[in-house]
Amino acid sequence: MTATATTLSAGMGAASRSTARRLLARPELGAVVGAAAVFVFFAFAAEGFLRASSLSTVLYASSTIGIMAVPVALLMIGGEFDLSTGVMVTSSALISSMFSYQMTANVWAGVGVSLLATLAIGFFNGFMLVRTGLPSFIITLGTFLMLTGLNLGFTKLVSGSVSTRTIGDMEGFSSAHGLFASQMSLGDVTIKVTVLWWAGLVALATWVLLRTRTGNWIFAAGGGAAAARAVGVPVARTKIGLYMAVAFCAWVSGQHLLFSYDVVQSGEGIGNEFLYIIAAVIGGCLMTGGYGSAIGSAVGAAIFGMASKGIVYAQWDPDWFKFFLGAMLLLATLLNAWVRRRAEATSAQSRQDDPTARKQAGETR
Amino acid sequence: MSALVELTAVSKSYGNVRALDDVSLEVHAGEITCVLGDNGAGKSTLIKIIAGLHRHDAGVLSVEGEETVLSSPREALDRGIATVYQDLAVVPLMPVWRNFFLGSEPRKGAGPFRRLDVATMRETTRSALLRMGIDLRDVDQPIGTLSGGERQCVAIARAVHFGARVLVLDEPTAALGVKQSGVVLKYVAAARDAGLGVVLITHNPHHAYLVGDRFVLLKRGAMAGSHAKDGITLDELTRQMSGGSELEQLSHELERAPVPEHLAEDVAGD
Numbered sequence: 207m208t209a210t211a212t213t214l215s216a217g218m219g220a221a222s223r224s225t226a227r228r229l230l231a232r233p234e235l236g237a238v239v240g241a242a243a244v245f246v247f248f249a250f251a252a253e254g255f256l257r258a259s260s261l262s263t264v265l266y267a268s269s270t271i272g273i274m275a276v277p278v279a280l281l282m283i284g285g286e287f288d289l290s291t292g293v294m295v296t297s298s299a300l301i302s303s304m305f306s307y308q309m310t311a312n313v314w315a316g317v318g319v320s321l322l323a324t325l326a327i328g329f330f331n332g333f334m335l336v337r338t339g340l341p342s343f344i345i346t347l348g349t350f351l352m353l354t355g356l357n358l359g360f361t362k363l364v365s366g367s368v369s370t371r372t373i374g375d376m377e378g379f380s381s382a383h384g385l386f387a388s389q390m391s392l393g394d395v396t397i398k399v400t401v402l403w404w405a406g407l408v409a410l411a412t413w414v415l416l417r418t419r420t421g422n423w424i425f426a427a428g429g430g431a432a433a434a435r436a437v438g439v440p441v442a443r444t445k446i447g448l449y450m451a452v453a454f455c456a457w458v459s460g461q462h463l464l465f466s467y468d469v470v471q472s473g474e475g476i477g478n479e480f481l482y483i484i485a486a487v488i489g490g491c492l493m494t495g496g497y498g499s500a501i502g503s504a505v506g507a508a509i510f511g512m513a514s515k516g517i518v519y520a521q522w523d524p525d526w527f528k529f530f531l532g533a534m535l536l537l538a539t540l541l542n543a544w545v546r547r548r549a550e551a552t553s554a555q556s557r558q559d560d561p562t563a564r565k566q567a568g569e570t571r
Numbered sequence: 572m573s574a575l576v577e578l579t580a581v582s583k584s585y586g587n588v589r590a591l592d593d594v595s596l597e598v599h600a601g602e603i604t605c606v607l608g609d610n611g612a613g614k615s616t617l618i619k620i621i622a623g624l625h626r627h628d629a630g631v632l633s634v635e636g637e638e639t640v641l642s643s644p645r646e647a648l649d650r651g652i653a654t655v656y657q658d659l660a661v662v663p664l665m666p667v668w669r670n671f672f673l674g675s676e677p678r679k680g681a682g683p684f685r686r687l688d689v690a691t692m693r694e695t696t697r698s699a700l701l702r703m704g705i706d707l708r709d710v711d712q713p714i715g716t717l718s719g720g721e722r723q724c725v726a727i728a729r730a731v732h733f734g735a736r737v738l739v740l741d742e743p744t745a746a747l748g749v750k751q752s753g754v755v756l757k758y759v760a761a762a763r764d765a766g767l768g769v770v771l772i773t774h775n776p777h778h779a780y781l782v783g784d785r786f787v788l789l790k791r792g793a794m795a796g797s798h799a800k801d802g803i804t805l806d807e808l809t810r811q812m813s814g815g816s817e818l819e820q821l822s823h824e825l826e827r828a829p830v831p832e833h834l835a836e837d838v839a840g841d
Contacts, residue, residue: 419676421687430663437644438674438675492664496663
């Protein structure tokens with residue numbers, strides 16, 4: 207892949223050189239190569255990996271991570287972390303379920319209250335960050351612990367056990383189930399509605415990032431907050447907005463969690479925050495901010511989905527999955543760093559105005 | 572004609588540290604006002620007040636004859652004051668064209684489909700840079716791949732393009748080599764010729780004297796002198812800038828300084 211691009215750029219004119227370079231400079235390139243490798247690997251190693259039903263399962267697994275990986279990627283591009291995402295999903299589901307059960311007869315009231323409450327948690331994260339100037343790692347670690355405690359404590363206080371009461375027989379359950387947890391058939395493939403949410407969010411996030419002013423501000427907030435502020439970008443508002451976008455997606459995930467079944471376990475979600483971050487990083491997001499893509503996060507989530515289900519289809523002990531994930535993370539990060547260095551070297555080289563020097567460099571490669 | 576920006580006896584304290592004390596200066600259209608001073612002389616505080624990052628505590632800041640307090644960089648920009656910072660002029664990982672329009676992005680479409688006018692942004696960036704004499708083949712490259720001088724020039728071209736009437740430059744040549752500095756100073760002069768009022772912050776009197784019309788010297792937050800170009804020579808400016816009489820005394824002391832005993836022993840031991 208890389209070799210082809212290089213020969214292309216060396217052999218042809220400036221236009222294709224710049225196209226090749228642009229391709230090399232895409233943040234998701236490393237992830238796409240990695241995803242292709244994982245796909246081919248399991249296509250051979252796991253019998254039945256290519257069956258339609260398997261594809262459905264893989265897509266579903268990818269989408270549950272992917273929905274959260276999208277805003278987490280945006281947040282990382284904006285230069286911040288969120289460690290509270292995993293439990294925030296559970297909080298959102300718990301709020302929705304318990305409010306519906308305790309206060310009203312209609313689940314949609316709970317769903318609405320949950321949206322407001324979850325957005326408030328996101329706002330809290332963002333507001334604390336811009337107000338205190340503390341690292342987001344600390345702020346959201348605090349939120350993570352507080353939410354973990356609240357999830358367990360509050361649930362036990364209200365319903366007397368570690369899970370919520372069932373809301374399956376309540377009014378509005380089937381319509382909410384339709385929006386957050388239904389599925390449809392597309393030939394032999396079963397598509398869960400989360401896949402649609404995921405695709406929609408990726409498309410929306412990509413459009414926002416690349417084609418709107420907000421997107422420009424997100425890149426700038428992460429890539430150079432001081433410079434951005436100096437030219438009038440509202441960095442604080444942008445970051446708070448990003449945390450609220452994370453909260454919105456946590457709400458979507460949380461409602462899915464609730465309406466897939468009809469009860470929620472209050473201890474769920476711990477550790478998932480790392481899966482989202484891993485998907486974003488495998489997808490090409492830079493840990494230091496200012497660089498990455500929403501599509502990359504989707505590819506990262508797909509790698510996660512393929513690997514987690516592929517191991518099952520290959521009939522390996524699923525205990526190996528975490529090892530695989532860690533190795534994948536390291537490999538992807540190394541690949542990204544390498545690709546970026548290469549892209550930068552190429553562009554630095556083409557800046558030299560001496561065409562003969564460039565030609566020679568092309569030939570020696 | 573009233574000055575574009577005029578500071579009269581402006582002061583600023585951080586807690587009980589007096590960062591700027593009773594400083595006055597004028598910026599006129601088509602002129603370059605140089606602010607010279609050593610590290611810690613109050614240059615950055617002065618910039619931050621003009622750029623709207625900090626508010627002054629005392630004195631008067633007038634923009635085009637109107638007394639004002641700038642409360643944000645956005646407000647300063649809206650009043651026609653653009654500031655180019657030494658190391659924070661640009662966001663390195665973003666493409667040149669995104670940097671060029673950062674904070675003032677042109678958009679098209681309506682409602683939820685309101686979007687960046689990318690084609691215009693790319694084209695305008697290319698042509699605005701070309702007008703300043705910078706020929707970039709690829710405005711899509713991350714601006715971090717440009718040299719320091721080129722980055723400063725892009726920032727200056729950006730300010731000129733957005734109709735700034737006052738350009739504040741924070742040490743534009745500090746991190747640059749001789750040749751690159753020359754290029755940047757050329758663009759500073761070009762901005763002046765375009766009718767902008769320029770505030771050039773520097774600690775290099777040679778660069779200042781090359782392009783400046785007025786010189787304001789700062790020392791420990793206070794004004795140590797204010798001169799028009801015909802009222803001061805480069806030598807005098809350099810002398811005042813480098814500490815003047817203090818430097819003379821220092822050279823005096825260095826010449827006569829007796830060798831400390833323990834050092835003298837070391838030398839003898841060799």
